[in-house]
C-alpha cells in the first residue's frame with residue numbers, strides 16, 4: 001500500500017470512530033445561560049437535541065423558541081433531588097417521543113458566592129452560604145449525573161467502540177488556584193475535578209466517557225457582575241490571549257470532547273495559560 005493510500009484509509013477509519021452528535025439528545029443543566037447555553041446552541045447546530053434543565057424559565061423558554069423542536073426546557077433546581085427526578089421523567093418521555101436516544105450529560109449549572117472562611121471580625125463563614133454553593137455546584141452536579149445515567153446507560157451502543165455517550169462536567173481554574181474568598185467555590189470545583197477519573201472508571205463498562213473542563217474567566221452572566229477592578233486584575237494574570245474566553249470557545253471544546261472518543265478521564269484547563277495569583 002502506498003503511503004498516500006495508507007493515509008486515506010486512516011482518515012476514513014477516524015470518521016467511523018467519531019462519536020456522532022446528530023440524532024442524539026444531550027442533557028444540559030444550566031443550559032439557559034452562558035456556557036451551558038453555548039453548548040445547547042452548538043449541539044443543535046450539529047443536528048443534536050438538547051434538554052435544558054434550568055431554573056430560569058424566561059431565558060430557557062426564549063432559547064427553546066429560538067431553536068424549535070430540537071430543544072425542550074425542563075424547569076429544574078439541581079439542588080433539589082425531587083426537582084431533578086421530575087425533569088428526568090419529562091426528558092425521558094421526550095427522548096422516547098422524538099426517537100432520539102441520549103448521547104450525553106453536561107451538568108453546567110453553577111453559582112459563585114464569594115466569602116471569607118473567617119472575616120476580620122472573627123466571624124466564620126455561614127453554613128448557609130457554604131451549603132448554597134456546595135448544593136448546586138457539587139451535590140447538584142452529582143445528582144443530575146446520577147439520575148440521568150440510567151437513561152444514558154440504556155441507550156443503544158454506537159460505532160465500532162460500542163459507545164453510549166459522555167458526561168462533561170464543568171470545574172474552574174479555582175479548582176487549582178482558588179483566590180481569597182473562593183474557599184467554598186474552590187471546594188466545589190476541586191471536587192468536580194477529582195471525581196472525573198473515578199467516574200470514568202465506574203462508567204467504562206457501559207461505554208460512557210467522562211471529561212471535565214476547567215475554564216478561567218469566560219463572558220457570562222456570572223462574570224458580568226464582577227467589578228471593573230476585579231476584571232482588570234484578572235486580566236493581569238492572563239498570558240495569551242489577554243481577554244475573557246467566549247462561551248463559543250467553551251462549547252467548541254465540548255463538541256470536540258463529545259466527538260473524540262479518546263478523550264476520557266481527564267480534566268482539561270481552558271484558560272489561555274492563566275494562573276491565578278494569591279492577590280489581584
Ligand SMILES: NC(=O)c1ccc[n+]([C@@H]2O[C@H](COP(=O)([O-])OP(=O)(O)OC[C@H]3O[C@@H](n4cnc5c(N)ncnc54)[C@H](O)[C@@H]3O)[C@@H](O)[C@H]2O)c1
Pocket residue numbers: 029030031032033034035036053054055056076077078079108109110111112136140170171172173214215216217218219220221222223
Ligand atoms: N464564566 C466563567 O468565568 C466560569 C469560569 C469557570 C467555571 N464556570 C462554571 O461554568 C458553569 C456555567 O456558568 P456560567 O458562567 O455560564 O454562568 P451563568 O450564570 O451564565 O449560567 C449558569 C446557569 O445555571 C443556572 N442555575 C443556577 N442555579 C441553578 C440551580 N439551582 N438549578 C438549575 N439551574 C441553575 C442559572 O439559571 C444559569 O442559567 C458554572 O458551573 C460555573 O461555575 C464559569
